[in-house]
Structure formats: structure tokens, C-alpha cells
Amino acid sequence: MVLAASRVDAPAFWKEVAATPHGGAIATCIQCGTCTSSCPVEAHVPDFNVRRLVARVKLGLRDDVLSDPAIWTCTRCFACVARCPKHVEPGEIVEALRHLALREGRDGVGPRHARAFADSVRENGRIHESRVTIESIGVAGVVREGLLPVRMALHGKMPSLRRRPLETVAEVQALIAAAEESP
Numbered sequence: 001m002v003l004a005a006s007r008v009d010a011p012a013f014w015k016e017v018a019a020t021p022h023g024g025a026i027a028t029c030i031q032c033g034t035c036t037s038s039c040p041v042e043a044h045v046p047d048f049n050v051r052r053l054v055a056r057v058k059l060g061l062r063d064d065v066l067s068d069p070a071i072w073t074c075t076r077c078f079a080c081v082a083r084c085p086k087h088v089e090p091g092e093i094v095e096a097l098r099h100l101a102l103r104e105g106r107d108g109v110g111p112r113h114a115r116a117f118a119d120s121v122r123e124n125g126r127i128h129e130s131r132v133t134i135e136s137i138g139v140a141g142v143v144r145e146g147l148l149p150v151r152m153a154l155h156g157k158m159p160s161l162r163r164r165p166l167e168t169v170a171e172v173q174a175l176i177a178a179a180e181e182s183p
């Protein structure tokens with residue numbers, strides 16, 4: 001029943017994605033699978049399949065797609081963009097889906113990480129790794145990682161808990177402001 005309702009909505013979601021800066025070619029996808037076979041993430045995250053993701057957008061499975069944690073695992077390597085024979089730019093479509101999810105205030109580790117990452121750069125001019133980690137997965141999530149934080153500390157890899165903004169943070173903030181104002 002849910003699937004049937006989503007199919008009725010297919011043209012709306014497809015057009016919504018097609019209207020994003022790099023989404024215009026989604027209609028030309030031939031489901032050849034070149035993107036998926038080029039994607040380094042799929043080997044590690046079987047739930048992420050970029051060919052199927054494009055198909056789900058075209059089916060109109062809007063809520064299913066935008067609430068899928070797998071869309072946050074794309075590394076933006078753009079191997080799929082380089083190899084797609086129809087110039088669909090599937091990696092850019094994943095990015096567009098993330099923007100839509102953020103704009104709607106969707107929750108989850110992925111959206112929280114994206115917001116914490118952007119806030120950290122805005123405030124410090126660079127990533128404050130401890131803060132981004134804690135805001136993404138919470139203290140409980142860090143505890144769930146078990147011995148990993150301890151092992152990182154023993155190898156001198158533990159991110160500092162102290163915030164150290166760049167001296168040039170004002171320049172970074174000016175760049176962010178300019179990017180946000182550009183069309």
C-alpha cells in the first residue's frame with residue numbers, strides 16, 4: 001500500500017531531484033549498474049547501492065530514500081560520476097538527497113554529523129574532531145565503540161578535547177558566507 005502511494009508520487013520526487021544543480025540527467029539513467037560496480041563504498045556497506053538509489057528516486061520512494069542512513073555513507077569519490085555512460089552524475093544525486101534530508105530537519109547519525117561538521121568549521125575554521133564525534137553519535141555511541149577510543153589514545157591518535165580555532169578563522173567564515181550568498 002505504501003509502495004503504491006509512493007509510485008503515484010513518482011514524477012514529483014523525480015522532478016524535485018532533477019531541479020537540483022546536478023540532478024538534471026536523472027531521467028536518462030538506463031540502470032546499467034556501472035556506478036555501483038565503480039563504487040568503493042558498496043563493498044563495505046552492502047545497504048548502499050547507488051544504482052538502486054537512482055531507481056528508488058524514479059519510483060518516487062521519497063520518505064524511504066530520505067530516511068535511509070545509507071545515503072550518508074557516500075564518500076564523494078565521484079568514480080560513479082566519471083564512469084556513468086549517460087552522464088547522470090549519481091554521486092551528485094546522492095549529495096542532492098542529503099541536502100533535501102537536511103533541509104527537512106531529518107535526524108540520524110548522518111544528518112547530525114553533517115551539521116556538526118559544518119558548525120565546527122564555521123566556528124573554528126577547521127574540524128574539532130571530538131566535538132563532531134560526540135555530536136554525531138553521542139557519548140553513549142562513543143562508549144559503544146568500546147576499546148577503540150582507548151586504543152586511539154594509546155597510539156597518540158585521540159582527538160584533542162580542547163577547541164583550537166585557526167588564527168585565520170575570520171577568513172574561513174568570510175569564505176563560507178560568500179559561498180552561502182552565491183546562487
Ligand code: SF4
Nearest residue numbers: 029030032033035084
Ligand atoms: S552508471 Fe549511470 S546510467 Fe548506469 S545505472 Fe548508474 S546512474 Fe544509471
Ligand code: SF4
Nearest residue numbers: 039074075078080091
Ligand atoms: S561518489 Fe559516492 S556513490 Fe559515487 S562511487 Fe563514490 S562513494 Fe560511490
